[in-house]
Amino acid sequence: MSPRNSAVEARRTKARIIERSVALASVDGLEGLTIGRLATDLGLSKAGVLGHFGTKEALQLATLERASTVFTALVWxxxxxxxxxxxxxRAVCESWISYLEHARETFPGGCLFTTAAVEFDAHDGPVRRTLARLLLVxxxxxxxxxxLAVDAGELPADTDxxxxxxxxTGIYLALNQALQLLRDPLAATRTRRALHRVLAS
Structure with a gap:
């Protein structure tokens, strides 16, 4: 195999690892990511997985960044x-509902950021800082x-x-819980009602 083909294959393998990590982390959390589980799921050796990242923390950070990219593609x-x-x-809010309801292939456990926030809100370090940065963005x-809505007169001038x-944020945390934990069939309807009140022009 030529060096160029080797580099392409390495990038593909790394991408596969990250995609699988996103799915697993949405269910088991970032701390639940294990090199052994990824290796088994993807038919790789443990060294083959670890060699792409070096540390579990580096894998967690790559997983967060990829999840952010996917979230942007699905919601924004x-x-x-x-x-x-x-x-x-309002269009963003609607696609946000769709993301939580239907993005099961990528995020089978629901919103990865909600899961990660619960895991890392009491911790310090690069993973928590990266998670906080992504959520603040x-x-x-x-x-x-x-x-922009206030400037256009679409919302009251004193809107904060x-x-x-x-x-x-609270509405969508509640939606994720209602869908994931409570299996509430009216979760999306309740969310739209709440949005109507919050975004009343």
Whole structure:
């Protein structure tokens, strides 16, 4: 095999490991990722898995970054072409519901970020810092849309964007729990009702 083909194959293998890690972490958490489980699932040796990352922590960080990319593709990108402000914010909220309801192939255990936040909120270190950074980036993006809606007169002038984002975050944490733990068939309907109140123009 040529060096070029070897490099391509290495990238493919690393991508497979990360994709499987995202799925496993959504169910078992980032701490539940084990080199042995990944090796068995993917038909690789333990050394073959570890060689791509060096440490479990590096694998966890790569898993978070990949999950963030997938989340953006599933939640933000479908709404990206909507009119900025309230219309785009509502479109994002709808695709966020769809992500939690239907992205089972990628996230069989529900929102990986919700699982990871519970795992790492009382810890310190690179994984917690990366998780917090990714969540803050998302919150700032949402707050930006709220500000655009306020500037366009779509929301009251005294609207606090950070408060809206705080409430949206709570709504989606509740939706994830209702879907995953409670198997509530009305979870999405209840979420849309809550969104209607929070984003009333």
């Amino acid at each position: 990108d479908p709404a990206a072409d909507s009119e900025p402000g309230l219309r785009r914010l 998302w919150r700032r993006r949402l707050a930006g849309e709220v500000r 964007p950070e408060q809206i984002v705080h409430e949206l």
